[in-house]
Amino acid sequence: MDRDDESYPLYARMLATMARSSGARAMDRGAVARLIEHASRLASDQNKLTGHDRVLKDLISEADYWSGVAESPCIQACHVQQAIDEREYRASRIRERSLEQIRRGVVRISTQGEQIGQVNGLSVLQLGATRFGQPTRITATARPGKGQVVDIEREAKLGGPIHSKAVMILSRYLANRYAPMAVLSLSASLAFEQSYGGVEGDSASVAETCVLLSAIAGVPLKQSLAVTGSMNQHGEVQAVGGVNEKIEGFFNVCQQSGAVSQQGALLPASNAEHLMLSSAVRQAVKNGAFTIYPISHIDQAIELLSGLAPGEPDGDGLFPEGSFNRRVADRLADFAKVGKSKDSSQDAEHDGNDPQA
Numbered sequence: 096m097d098r099d100d101e102s103y104p105l106y107a108r109m110l111a112t113m114a115r116s117s118g119a120r121a122m123d124r125g126a127v128a129r130l131i132e133h134a135s136r137l138a139s140d141q142n143k144l145t146g147h148d149r150v151l152k153d154l155i156s157e158a159d160y161w162s163g164v165a166e167s168p169c170i171q172a173c174h175v176q177q178a179i180d181e182r183e184y185r186a187s188r189i190r191e192r193s194l195e196q197i198r199r200g201v202v203r204i205s206t207q208g209e210q211i212g213q214v215n216g217l218s219v220l221q222l223g224a225t226r227f228g229q230p231t232r233i234t235a236t237a238r239p240g241k242g243q244v245v246d247i248e249r250e251a252k253l254g255g256p257i258h259s260k261a262v263m264i265l266s267r268y269l270a271n272r273y274a275p276m277a278v279l280s281l282s283a284s285l286a287f288e289q290s291y292g293g294v295e296g297d298s299a300s301v302a303e304t305c306v307l308l309s310a311i312a313g314v315p316l317k318q319s320l321a322v323t324g325s326m327n328q329h330g331e332v333q334a335v336g337g338v339n340e341k342i343e344g345f346f347n348v349c350q351q352s353g354a355v356s357q358q359g360a361l362l363p364a365s366n367a368e369h370l371m372l373s374s375a376v377r378q379a380v381k382n383g384a385f386t387i388y389p390i391s392h393i394d395q396a397i398e399l400l401s402g403l404a405p406g407e408p409d410g411d412g413l414f415p416e417g418s419f420n421r422r423v424a425d426r427l428a429d430f431a432k433v434g435k436s437k438d439s440s441q442d443a444e445h446d447g448n449d450p451q452a
Contacts, residue, residue, distance in 0.1 A: 314422060324363040
């Protein structure tokens, strides 16, 4: 349901009715406000409130319990928050094991430095009614070839149809932007490292595009940033789901690796109104230790990750000297020269073996 000034008193009355029907204590203004805020989190939208009454009733009942433990005459915001925290803790075993694997170095994730052909993508794991986010290392390789982008997940039958579609869109974007009037000479591969289950969805297509361009151009990408977002054939970034869990998942990894400092996440600008982040993330953003970057085009992601200006083509289709896109275009031109020289040598060898030559 919509979240606006008209809905607030109605929603507060609904919460009060739930409290009375379950025999709970009355709630003060702070408790009602915290429940409304959490209702937006459950709806994953700043402008919506969940209508899932069972979750709200359970929260009110547990908040009433903690209010009784504290010997409070009414339910306060701190009791609601404790109920929320306890619910998350009870469902956090898999999430904590995942963080432990990263902390111990069993699962390799970098949150500092720069690397060529490597980027932190963001994914969401769903376990029953609980879901949490975690970063995933995405890598790419590039060499001269016949315009083929190999999706290792699809080749291994681990990639779903939507993910395969996203990789096809990515390859068409590359061909249209960097070789609009020529054959794209490229043999590239993309992989989700240390991923042993299925990969589905298109929310990694921005990250995959950036890491592939990094591999082609030989330009390192910042590992202090993580990326989520879908992309169309024109390089425009599109909304995805689970942005709160994804950002919090990367934040937790940064937090356990040491003090959070100059790290952040890139997300589609159209997802900004869906942000309902935890207090820890909001405080880090307020302190300037963690930054969230809304992007609307792949060039913005490239500039943030590489530190280089992406560059726009001129009337002749040439990118500015020293720009990131110029490096990509130049490297692809070198790939094309290598491909032509190989084709010429093979043709010459064939003619030499032909008795009619």
